[in-house]
Amino acid sequence: MSPSLLPRAWYLQGVATGISVAIGYGLGCTMAWVVRRCGIRPAWSARTRTLGWWALALTALVVIPTFLVLGSWWQQILRDLVGLPRASRSFYVLVLLIAVGVAAVLLAIGRGLRWVAGRLTAVGGRIVPGPVARLAAVVIVAVVMVVALDGALHRGLLSVAERSAQAVDxxxxxxxxxxxxxxxxxxxxxxxxxxxxxxxxxxxxxxxxxxxxxxxxxxxxxxxxxxxxxxxxxxxxxxxxxxxxxxxxxxxxxxxxxxxxxxxxxxxxxxxxxxxxxxxxxxxxxxxxxxxxxxxxxxxxxxxxxxxxxxxxxxxxxxxxxxxxxxxxxxxxxxxxxxxxxxxxxxxxxxxxxxxxxxxxxxxxxxxxxxxxxxxxxxxxxxxxxxxxxxxxxxxxxxxxxxxxxxxxxxxxxxxxxxxxxxxxxASDPITWWSFDLLLHRPDWLREPLGPDVDPGMRWLPFVTFWQVTLDMIFSADVPYGYGHAxxxxxxxxxxxxxxxxxxxxxxxxxxxxxxxxx
Structure with a gap:
């Protein structure tokens, strides 16, 4: 919900938040898996588990509304900075719904791929040792995903887009x-x-x-x-x-x-x-x-x-x-x-x-x-x-x-x-500053003093900043001259x-x- 280079529409904020939630959940699951693989399996009592869930729920009840309010406020500050009229903050209630929906879809996709890999592992385990079958299954799923996204699906979408664009032309x-x-x-x-x-x-x-x-x-x-x-x-x-x-x-x-x-x-x-x-x-x-x-x-x-x-x-x-x-x-x-x-x-x-x-x-x-x-x-x-x-x-x-x-x-x-x-x-143009490096590395332009057209509250966060700047690009030219890509x-x-x-x-x-x- 934190500010980035340009004001974001509430629905794009929902998408950015949903993607970040899914990534955070995935990282948490990965860390938990590593801990278990190291042999650490805490034996929590039923009471401790119940208290933990209640603590998590109470924290969410405080943190989520607080950051929805802060997020809408930060966006108003950004709109003032670039000279855009202020937008209604009431739409930020819908950010939560969109974020949950996006995160749920991404989580379902991730679990679906894990299920496919599990089935392939089970089949392969009848022929080769378990670790080999598991590695082969992961490789097969990864290759199929790359081929689907970068191959047939990619070409198909581009073909449709080009025909549509040619008609507009x-x-x-x-x-x-x-x-x-x-x-x-x-x-x-x-x-x-x-x-x-x-x-x-x-x-x-x-x-x-x-x-x-x-x-x-x-x-x-x-x-x-x-x-x-x-x-x-x-x-x-x-x-x-x-x-x-x-x-x-x-x-x-x-x-x-x-x-x-x-x-x-x-x-x-x-x-x-x-x-x-x-x-x-x-x-x-x-x-x-x-x-x-x-x-x-x-x-x-x-x-x-x-x-x-x-x-x-x-x-x-x-x-x-x-x-x-x-x-x-x-x-x-x-x-x-x-x-x-x-x-x-x-x-x-x-x-x-x-x-x-x-x-x-x-x-x-x-x-x-x-x-x-x-x-x-x-x-x-x-x-x-x-x-x-x-x-x-x-x-x-x-x-x-x-x-x-x-x-x-x-x-x-x-x-x-x-x-x-x-x-x-x-300095506020996401077209110039977008890079895959934003996923894991803080760039110099966010280490150094920020430009006068950038919100002083912008901070680099792993994964999060990448998706924020990615979505900033969509309306990067729809701002007054002197900002963004205008x-x-x-x-x-x-x-x-x-x-x-x-x-x-x-x-x-x-x-x-x-x-x-x-x-």
């Missing part, structure tokens, strides 16, 4: 209309059919600031930003899709622009509109953004079940663009930058062997909400300068690579040389830091920030 978001500008894929001048771009691709090419809007905000002449995109159905492989993006870059004369951005999208092709618009505003529309769709699966499913395709897509798109870009005369090349969020950050980084490789092959990068399993983010974080925080690492005194939760975090005392790379991540207009300040546009001032930055925020 054929729809178009409300208010999205086919662009008429030749600078956009899906327009009448484009070789990429509007219907082939996918739902997120259509939203991407049809949105963004116009040249007139950019001029109004910045007070300077602007160009119509180029946005090129290819959908999942446009080719049979990620390399084929990437080549169609290259063809669109040539068609729109994107290599003649001042800055070219390569973007790896999230699961089904989403690009953060705030980061993209800020990039275009800051550069006066003299930009091109290249992106592609590599999957029909939503990000949550890709995050769990398909991490290979984002990696291949990130490599394919960047390498295709870089090959063409590198053939141009040095004086006539656009600046080449990369950006991406979440799985897009993971996929985009997959094109690079290290932080130094990002610096050597780009003119800048903005990598947002990076998942914990991404590389080279993990190696960069692990190799941070001594004394710096895991949530805000300092690398090589900030010479090229810097981390930011708030925009001011990028302002370090030492010189910031070009190219500049920013990892934008919030990244907004602050991209403006970070792009200014990365690109350092000429004749710039803070008033322009604020006007762009306000325009993106809709003020």
């Amino acid at each position: 054929e729809s178009t978001a409300e208010g999205v209309a086919q662009p008429r500008a030749a600078e956009r894929s899906g327009s009448p001048a484009s070789r990429e059919a509007w219907d082939s771009l996918g739902r997120e691709g259509r939203s991407f090419v049809a949105s963004g600031p116009t040249a007139e809007q950019i001029s109004t905000v910045t007070g300077a002449r602007a160009l119509t930003p180029i946005r090129v995109y290819a959908g999942r159905e446009s080719a049979d492989s990620v390399d084929g899709i990437a080549q169609r993006v290259i063809d669109e870059l040539h068609r729109t004369h994107a290599f003649d622009r001042k800055v070219l951005a390569v973007v790896t999208t999230t699961g089904r092709g989403w690009v953060n509109p705030n980061v993209a618009a800020a990039f275009e505003y800051v550069n006066g529309g003299d930009t091109a953004i290249a992106a592609m769709q590599y999957s029909f699966l939503p990000s949550a499913l890709s995050f769990i079940a398909d991490r290979e395709t984002p990696r291949l897509a990130g490599q394919a798109l960047f390498e295709a663009v870089h090959r063409t870009w590198s053939t141009l005369p040095e004086g006539k090349r656009p600046k080449l930058v990369v950006f991406g969020e979440s799985l897009g950050s993971f996929g985009g980084q997959s094109a690079f062997a290290s932080g130094a490789d990002i610096v050597s092959r780009t003119d800048g990068a903005l990598l947002v909400g990076t998942p914990n399993f991404a590389q080279p983010w993990g190696r960069i974080t692990a190799g941070r300068d001594a004394g710096s925080l895991e949530r805000l690492p300092i690398v090589d005194e900030g010479r090229h690579i810097r981390f930011a939760s708030r925009v001011d975090d990028a302002n370090l005392p030492g010189p910031w040389e070009f190219p500049r790379v920013v990892f934008w991540q919030h 990244f907004g207009p602050d991209a403006t300040e970070l792009w200014v830091d990365i690109l350092d546009p000429p004749q710039w001032n803070s008033a322009k930055t604020q006007r762009i920030h306000d325009a993106i925020a809709g003020r």
Whole structure:
């Protein structure tokens, strides 16, 4: 019931509590089994057993209601911290019912597997010695479970999910209309059919600031930003899709622009509109953004079940663009930058062997909400300068690579040389901090001073914290900008830091920030 990174809905709290109860019960049973195997079998009297059960019941009557009240109170504090309206605390009565139900189901599954193993042991014991039969039974049950979950069931669920997601991908978001500008894929001048771009691709090419809007905000002449995109159905492989993006870059004369951005999208092709618009505003529309769709699966499913395709897509798109870009005369090349969020950050980084490789092959990068399993983010974080925080690492005194939760975090005392790379991540983002290591190891980000957007009462507990952070991920983007996995207009300040546009001032930055925020 204790607080974690983000507020949890009462029903998710019930699930987290139920899982923790089942794990606690399982650990208790395991410890009792070990004690009995060691030959320790206390002979409690009937009176002692009765008193023990009564003591346990009275303790439960005090502890359970107390922590239901505390849990609902802690969640209200978390909601205040991230700027969400307070929720009714009365629903926390239902947390107990859900927790008991979840724990009972998990317990039944565990006992069912134990029964199967027992039956197999009995059958095997007729052929081989008992200990061998018992070991064989456990191995068989474990293998069958792995095959069922990771094999047929896994593929079956993914197949159903992909078919459903593909149907959704054929729809178009409300208010999205086919662009008429030749600078956009899906327009009448484009070789990429509007219907082939996918739902997120259509939203991407049809949105963004116009040249007139950019001029109004910045007070300077602007160009119509180029946005090129290819959908999942446009080719049979990620390399084929990437080549169609290259063809669109040539068609729109994107290599003649001042800055070219390569973007790896999230699961089904989403690009953060705030980061993209800020990039275009800051550069006066003299930009091109290249992106592609590599999957029909939503990000949550890709995050769990398909991490290979984002990696291949990130490599394919960047390498295709870089090959063409590198053939141009040095004086006539656009600046080449990369950006991406979440799985897009993971996929985009997959094109690079290290932080130094990002610096050597780009003119800048903005990598947002990076998942914990991404590389080279993990190696960069692990190799941070001594004394710096895991949530805000300092690398090589900030010479090229810097981390930011708030925009001011990028302002370090030492010189910031070009190219500049920013990892934008919030201390309260479960996408960045979720890891299987949370099961048994307290991470540095929970040993060190917590971020300002994290409840000071958060503590690491074995097993418990893992499930709390796991469930935090479900609604991690449904919080105000600046918290969790929600990244907004602050991209403006970070792009200014990365690109350092000429004749710039803070008033322009604020006007762009306000325009993106809709003020």
